Amino acid sequence: MAGIRRFLTVVSLIMAGVLTGCVEAPPTPSYPDITFKHLRPLYLDVGEIRIVDEFRPPLQRPHVEHELPVSINQSIRNWVQDRLQTTGNSGAVAIVTIKDASAVEKELSKETGLKGLVTKSQSELYEFHALVEIKINEISGSSAVVTAEATRSKSVPEGITLNEREKMYYTQVEALMRAFDQELEKNIRAFMGAYLR
Secondary structure (H helix, E strand, O other), rough: OOOHHHHHHHHHHHHHHHHHHHHHOOOOOOOOOOOOOOOOOOOOOOOEEEEEEEOOOOOOOEEOOOOOOOHHHHHHHHHHHHHHEEEOOOOOEEEEEEEEEEEEEEOOOOOOOHHHHHOOEEEEEEEEEEHHHHEOOOOOOOEEEEEEEEEEEEEOOOOOHHHHHHHHHHHHHHHHHHHHHHHHHHHHHOOOOOEEO
C-alpha cells in the first residue's frame, strides 16, 4: 500500500512538472513607432534641417529610457522628419537641438504595518520629459529661436507586470509627444511666422 502511495506521489509530481513546463509566458507585445505623418507638414523657408542630439541617456537607474518600447528621442526625430519640410532657401539652416528626452523612475514610500498588508500602494512614479530648441540661422547673421517642452508623469502600483509597465511606458510617451507636437507647432507659428510658407 505504501509502495502504491509512493508511486502515485511520484506520478503526480511528474505530471505537475509536465504541466508547469507547458505553461507559456504571455507574448511580449510590440509597439509601433510614434509618427506624425497624419498631420500637415510645417514648411520652413530654409535650405536644410539638421538635428543635434545633446541628450545622453545614462543607461542606469533612476533613468529608464533604455527600457521604453519606443524612445522619446526617436519619437522627436520622427516629429522632425514628418512635420518639418524645407522650401529650398539655401541661405538659411534650421537646427533642431534635442536638449532632453528623459524618462526617470522615482521610488514612492509604501504603507507599512497592518495597513500595508491590505493596501496595494503606488510603488513608483515615472516622469517623462521632452525639451527641444529650433534655431534658424541665416547667412546674414539674423536668426529666430523657439523651444518646446512637454512633461508627463504616472505612478504605478506594486506588483505591476513587465507587460503592464511597458504598456504604461508607451501610453505615456504617446501622450507626451502629442503635447510636444501641439506646443512646438504653436510656438513655431507664433515666433517663426516669417519663415513659414
